[in-house]
Structures are given as structure tokens and as C-alpha cells.
Amino acid sequence: MAETTRDTGAVEPTSGQRAPAEQQRWQVVPAPVPPPRGAHRLDLRTTIAIDLGRLAAAMSRRLGMGSGAMIGGRLALSLQPQALRRLAVGRRVVMVTGTNGKTTTTRMVAEALRSRAPAVSNATGANMLDGHVAALMTQPNAPFAALEVDELHLAQVTAQFEPAVILLLNLSRDQLDRVGEIRTVAESLRRALAEAPGARVIANRDDPNIVFAAAEHPGVTWISGGSRWKGDALNCPRCGAFLGDADQDWRCECGLARPEADWTVTAGAAVAADGTRRELDLALPGQVNRVNATFALAAAGHLGCDPNAAVQRIQRITQAAGRYGTVRLAGRPARLLLAKNPASWLEMLDLVSAEHQPLVLVVNSREADGHDVSWLWDVDFELLSGRPVRVAGDRALDLAVRLHYAGVRATVATTVDDALTGAGDGVPDVIANYTAFRDLLARSRS
Amino acid sequence: MRDRVRLALVLPDLLGTYGDRGNAIVLAQRLKWRNIDSETVTVLSSSEAVPESCDLYLIGGGEDVAQVAAVRFLRRGRGLGGPVDRGVPVLGICGGLQVLGTSFVTGDGARHEGLGFVDADTEPGDGRAIGEITTQSTLLGVGMLTGFENHLGRTRVGADSRPLGRVARGVGNGHDSAEGAVRGHVVCTYMHGPVLARNPRLADLLLEWAIGEPLEPLPDPPELRALRAERSKPHVRNRK
Numbered sequence: 001m002a003e004t005t006r007d008t009g010a011v012e013p014t015s016g017q018r019a020p021a022e023q024q025r026w027q028v029v030p031a032p033v034p035p036p037r038g039a040h041r042l043d044l045r046t047t048i049a050i051d052l053g054r055l056a057a058a059m060s061r062r063l064g065m066g067s068g069a070m071i072g073g074r075l076a077l078s079l080q081p082q083a084l085r086r087l088a089v090g091r092r093v094v095m096v097t098g099t100n101g102k103t104t105t106t107r108m109v110a111e112a113l114r115s116r117a118p119a120v121s122n123a124t125g126a127n128m129l130d131g132h133v134a135a136l137m138t139q140p141n142a143p144f145a146a147l148e149v150d151e152l153h154l155a156q157v158t159a160q161f162e163p164a165v166i167l168l169l170n171l172s173r174d175q176l177d178r179v180g181e182i183r184t185v186a187e188s189l190r191r192a193l194a195e196a197p198g199a200r201v202i203a204n205r206d207d208p209n210i211v212f213a214a215a216e217h218p219g220v221t222w223i224s225g226g227s228r229w230k231g232d233a234l235n236c237p238r239c240g241a242f243l244g245d246a247d248q249d250w251r252c253e254c255g256l257a258r259p260e261a262d263w264t265v266t267a268g269a270a271v272a273a274d275g276t277r278r279e280l281d282l283a284l285p286g287q288v289n290r291v292n293a294t295f296a297l298a299a300a301g302h303l304g305c306d307p308n309a310a311v312q313r314i315q316r317i318t319q320a321a322g323r324y325g326t327v328r329l330a331g332r333p334a335r336l337l338l339a340k341n342p343a344s345w346l347e348m349l350d351l352v353s354a355e356h357q358p359l360v361l362v363v364n365s366r367e368a369d370g371h372d373v374s375w376l377w378d379v380d381f382e383l384l385s386g387r388p389v390r391v392a393g394d395r396a397l398d399l400a401v402r403l404h405y406a407g408v409r410a411t412v413a414t415t416v417d418d419a420l421t422g423a424g425d426g427v428p429d430v431i432a433n434y435t436a437f438r439d440l441l442a443r444s445r446s
Numbered sequence: 447m448r449d450r451v452r453l454a455l456v457l458p459d460l461l462g463t464y465g466d467r468g469n470a471i472v473l474a475q476r477l478k479w480r481n482i483d484s485e486t487v488t489v490l491s492s493s494e495a496v497p498e499s500c501d502l503y504l505i506g507g508g509e510d511v512a513q514v515a516a517v518r519f520l521r522r523g524r525g526l527g528g529p530v531d532r533g534v535p536v537l538g539i540c541g542g543l544q545v546l547g548t549s550f551v552t553g554d555g556a557r558h559e560g561l562g563f564v565d566a567d568t569e570p571g572d573g574r575a576i577g578e579i580t581t582q583s584t585l586l587g588v589g590m591l592t593g594f595e596n597h598l599g600r601t602r603v604g605a606d607s608r609p610l611g612r613v614a615r616g617v618g619n620g621h622d623s624a625e626g627a628v629r630g631h632v633v634c635t636y637m638h639g640p641v642l643a644r645n646p647r648l649a650d651l652l653l654e655w656a657i658g659e660p661l662e663p664l665p666d667p668p669e670l671r672a673l674r675a676e677r678s679k680p681h682v683r684n685r686k
């Protein structure tokens with residue numbers, strides 16, 4: 001990766017096509033004054049589109065049709081197709097994409113940025129263009145934005161404007177009957193980055209598909225935190241040759257190779273290539289969140305945030321859109337964990353294996369989950385061997401059969417409440433896939 | 447009977463998109479529950495060629511490019527011809543059906559020759575067939591088969607082979623109410639699930655072919671009986 005510039009934090013000026021006026025922000029000690037205000041004059045059409053969008057959002061809220069954000073964003077975008085580009089002018093936008101961890105990492109980025117100046121965010125997971133417009137509309141003057149974006153939609157974003165920072169977390173199989181195969185997604189990300197040569201890209205060096213997507217970009221910071229799921233990274237994403245273990249250094253005959261890490265995430269800290277340590281004592285559990293936090297810190301550092309202030313804000317986060325939050329269900333506290341594909345199931349199983357709380361697993365297969373649940377067999381449920389587990393959801397029986405073959409004793413419950421009521425003492429961990437998680441969260445809040 | 451049954455998981459790095467490893471897990475466990483040792487031999491695309499000495503071969507599904515690469519790989523060395531002639535069972539799922547078949551047409555319109563172990567020609571259909579599928583198996587003693595299908599291909603089974611099942615619900619091959627293809631001990635199907643997890647009789651039939659003698663029956667656990675009952679109900683998509 002000789003052509004890749006290295007960035008170990010907030011310390012280097014970035015070469016490329018930046019305006020001279022912006023260069024003063026790249027200092028070891030961030031400037032004490034907030035970054036330039038996002039304030040800029042919007043053209044008449046965009047102003048009207050935003051006003052009407054906000055009106056629609058307010059009406060939708062009043063009619064009890066949800067937060068209204070999506071409707072407002074959609075309307076504004078239909079009245080002004082350039083709305084995203086116009087709303088992004090004058091701001092530093094961080095785009096977060098990848099199969100897993102988008103919402104949590106976006107939350108971390110937004111919190112970290114707020115140590116320096118106001119930041120808007122689409123924290124509720126509205127991660128396509130209308131969701132971005134809706135988020136940016138809420139505070140047109142906020143200088144920062146942290147936006148999660150669906151993997152296949154980053155290209156549409158970079159076609160409209162160049163984000164300041166792009167985070168590429170990981171790519172793995174997800175919703176097999178709905179979303180394109182991983183190679184297609186990786187290629188779409190690669191094209192998206194080609195449209196944003198001036199952006200700082202922060203990317204996962206332990207995921208060959210991400211390496212493929214980012215390798216040609218001139219400004220990449222590489223994060224290394226290991227990966228449990230390797231089922232989608234056995235072969236070179238560029239040429240198809242066999243790679244082997246993605247956690248080991250690899251170099252393909254086609255030239256694609258595992259880059260050097262700028263930040264390595266250990267059991268308690270993020271360590272820079274020069275040995276600088278940044279302790280990570282997070283309220284959120286697990287290695288997966290230390291990796292997410294390192295991505296967020298690298299982004300915040302690049303945008304001039306004080307690392308200590310940023311890390312303190314990240315450490316205080318206890319949940320992101322309900323993920324990892326402790327809620328009340330069936331009259332007892334329970335911790336909600338989201339797992340929606342083999343990679344995230346492995347992360348969550350790893351997390352709960354380290355603890356010994358009662359365990360409830362919930363699997364649905366509705367439209368938003370994908371109907372095909374054959375991925376259950378890609379997950380090493382053998383990790384739960386010897387632990388009593390209760391299962392629920394549309395696909396409780398498929399899951400129970402999977403657990404039977406994994407040597408795990410599973411009890412099928414009719415509802416999640418029944419499962420929780422029958423679970424043993426302690427605060428149960430509930431691992432649920434997308435619609436199951438969403439419904440449980442909504443119910444716990446009502 | 448040999449002391450250890452060797453199960454070949456063929457090219458999971460190319461053809462393993464739909465939980466296809468699950469069929470190997472199921473077979474190994476069903477042997478273990480009968481106190482028969484087994485070994486799963488994972489054959490990656492980095493290998494020289496597919497080994498000839500295994501007792502059962504599992505070939506899963508993948509993308510167009512992977513299928514073409516798999517055919518090329520499986521022609522290396524002496525290929526699967528020897529085992530197939532000896533009656534060693536081969537299970538092909540989805541893309542594996544097309545690889546083991548006579549020919550298939552990829553998304554770019556190109557026709558590719560398959561390995562020809564079953565008489566089955568595949569072309570892309572109008573849209574993806576996605577959903578629960580139930581069939582009555584043509585294999586003796588196997589009965590109802592349940593699975594989940596997720597494929598674009600439509601397959602015609604030729605005179606030299608027969609379907610694995612008759613479709614009661616779902617799409618299957620998309621021709622003549624047929625699903626899958628069988629010739630000798632080569633069994634091909636579009637069913638994910640994976641198919642052997644949901645259909646223990648088929649799993650045991652393959653194992654009996656592999657071992658060459660009958661196996662004592664295993665009781666089905668209640669969750670498996672409930673799953674099969676739930677999925678064989680007509681016109682129920684999901685439990686809500």
C-alpha cells in the first residue's frame with residue numbers, strides 16, 4: 001500500500017484538494033474555537049423544499065404517523081433533487097457504512113464530534129438519501145454531520161458531494177434473498193470512493209472486501225481489530241484466488257494485500273502505529289465496540305476534535321438506538337442485543353459467552369429480515385454448548401433444530417414474554433434479529 | 447463398514463452461500479448419535495483436485511462466476527467420475543445442482559457445460575423463486591421433503607434422470623411440477639434449509655448409501671417434528 005498516505009490521528013495535514021482556508025485545522029492540539037459554522041445561504045428552491053419538508057414532518061408527527069423525519073426528507077428531496085448536495089455545503093460530513101455496526105458507530109461519531117461543535121445525525125437508521133436530507137434539515141447550521149449510509153447507497157451520496165470522512169466498517173453476507181452478493185457491494189463502494197478522492201477514508205484492514213474497496217484511495221487510515229466471521233473473505237475480492245486466514249498478513253498474486261495498520265485495537269485500548277495508546281473503557285461491551293469506537297475516534301481526530309474529550313463522550317454511551325440497552329420486558333429487566341447476519345450473530349454469541357446470564361434467542365424472517373434463514377447454519381451456535389437457551393420468533397423451530405444439531409438444549413417458547421418469564425435468575429440477554437429486535441424495543445418503550 | 451466415514455464438503459469457499467455447511471453438520475451429528483466416527487474433509491479451491499476417496503460429497507450453491515470456477519475445479523485430476531461410478535452419494539444444492547447437471551446458462555447469457563452427472567439443463571427464469579417449498583419425494587421411504595428455495599434458475603430434467611420430488615407447494619424446477627434431479631446416488635435439489643436438517647430420512651438414506659448398509663433409525667426430536675408439521679401446512683408462509 002505504498003500509495004496510501006497514513007494517518008495516525010489528528011496530527012497530519014492531508015494532502016489533496018483542500019482549500020487553504022481549511023488547512024489550519026490540522027494541528028496536534030485542536031484549535032480552541034469551533035470549526036467554521038455550517039451557515040450558508042441556501043437557494044430559494046432548497047429553502048422552500050426544506051420548509052415544506054419540515055411542515056410535512058410536523059403534520060405527520062401530529063397525526064401520530066411516527067417521527068415524520070422520513071416523510072419530510074422524502075418530500076424535500078422530491079421538490080429539490082439537489083437537496084442533499086445543497087444541505088452539505090459548508091459542513092464536514094462523516095459517512096458511516098458497512099454491514100454491521102453502522103448505527104452504533106454513527107452514534108459514537110456524533111457524540112465525539114459534539115465535543116467540538118453541534119452535529120446532526122440520522123441515528124434512527126433512516127440510512128438512505130431521504131434520511132440524510134431529513135437529518136441535515138433538522139439543523140442547517142450545525143457544522144458537523146454523522147450519517148450512516150446503506151452500503152449500496154454510498155455511491156449515490158458521493159455522486160452528490162464529497163464527505164469529509166468515510167468509514168468502511170466491514171462487509172459480510174446479509175439478507176441473502178434481498179441484497180446483492182458481497183462482491184457487488186464491494187465494487188459499489190470502490191466506485192463510491194473513486195468519486196471522493198479528497199475524503200479521509202477510515203477502513204477495516206482485517207476485512208479483505210473492505211481492503212479491495214479502499215485500496216486504490218489516496219487517503220486511507222487502516223484499523224485492525226480482528227474479525228470472527230471469515231466466511232466471506234476466503235478468496236481475493238479482486239481476482240478470486242484463495243487467500244486463507246484474513247487475520248494473517250496476506251498478499252494476493254494480483255497485487256492486493258493486507259495493509260499495515262494505523263490503529264490496532266486490543267483488549268483495552270487503541271494503539272497507534274507509533275505506539276501511542278488510547279485507553280478504551282467503554283460502557284458498551286465487547287471487542288466489536290472497541291473497534292467501532294476506534295473508527296469514531298479516528299474520524300473525530302481527523303476533524304480536529306480533542307481525543308480525550310472525544311473518548312470520554314464515547315465511553316459514556318450505554319446504548320445506540322436500543323442496541324445493548326437494558327429494558328423492561330415481561331416485568332423484568334433484560335439486555336437487548338441485535339444480531340442480523342452470521343457475522344453479527346458471532347459477535348453477539350461471543351459477547352454472551354463471556355457472561356452467564358440467561359439467554360433468549362429470537363429469529364424472525366419478515367421482509368426486512370430476509371425470508372431465507374439458511375444462514376442459521378453458518379453461525380457457530382456450538383459456542384453455547386452446555387447452556388440452556390430459550391428460543392422464540394417466527395423461526396423459533398428452525399433455530400431450535402439448528403441448536404439441537406449444535407448440541408445445545410433449547411426450549412421453544414410461544415412468545416418472547418413466555419421465554420423471559422421462564423428464564424432463570426439474572427438479567428437475561430435477548431439476542432434478536434432485525435424485526436424481532438425492533439418490535440421488542442418498541443414494546444419496551446411503550 | 448469402514449471405521450470412519452469421510453464427508454467431503456466441496457468448495458465451501460466458492461459454493462457455500464446458503465448455509466450449505468449445515469448439511470455436513472447434520473450428517474456428522476447423525477453418525478455421532480449412532481456412535482459412528484466421521485471426518486469432514488473440506489475441499490477448498492486452493493486444493494489440487496477433489497479427493498476420490500471420500501464416502502459422500504456435498505456441493506453447495508453460489509454465484510455464476512463461482513459455479514463456472516467450480517466446474518473447472520471438479521474436472522481437475524480424475525474428478526468425481528470414479529466415486530459416482532462406484533455409487534458414492536453426491537448431494538448438490540442449488541448452484542450445485544447446476545454444476546452437476548448437463549448445462550447451465552449464466553446471467554450474461556452464456557451457456558456452460560456442467561459435469562453431466564445428472565441429466566438436467568438450467569436456464570435463468572423470469573424472476574427469483576423465493577419461499578417455502580414442499581414436495582413428495584420420488585426416493586423410496588423419504589416421503590415429504592420441506593425446504594426453502596431461493597434461485598433464479600429453471601431446470602429441465604432429461605430422460606436419463608428423474609426429479610427428486612413432485613412439487614406440492616412452491617416453484618421447484620419450474621417445469622412439470624418437478625423439483626431437483628436424481629441419477630443413481632447423485633441427488634440434486636434447490637432446497638436450502640439446509641435440506642438435510644429438515645429432512646432426516648433423506649439424510650439417513652445418503653448415509654446408508656455412503657456406508658453400504660442400513661442404519662438403525664433415530665427418533666426425531668420434538669422441534670424437528672414440529673418444524674416439519676408447520677412447514678407442510680398448506681399456504682402458511684410464516685408463523686406470525
Ligand SMILES: [Zn+2]
Nearest residue numbers: 236239252254
Ligand atoms: Zn487477488
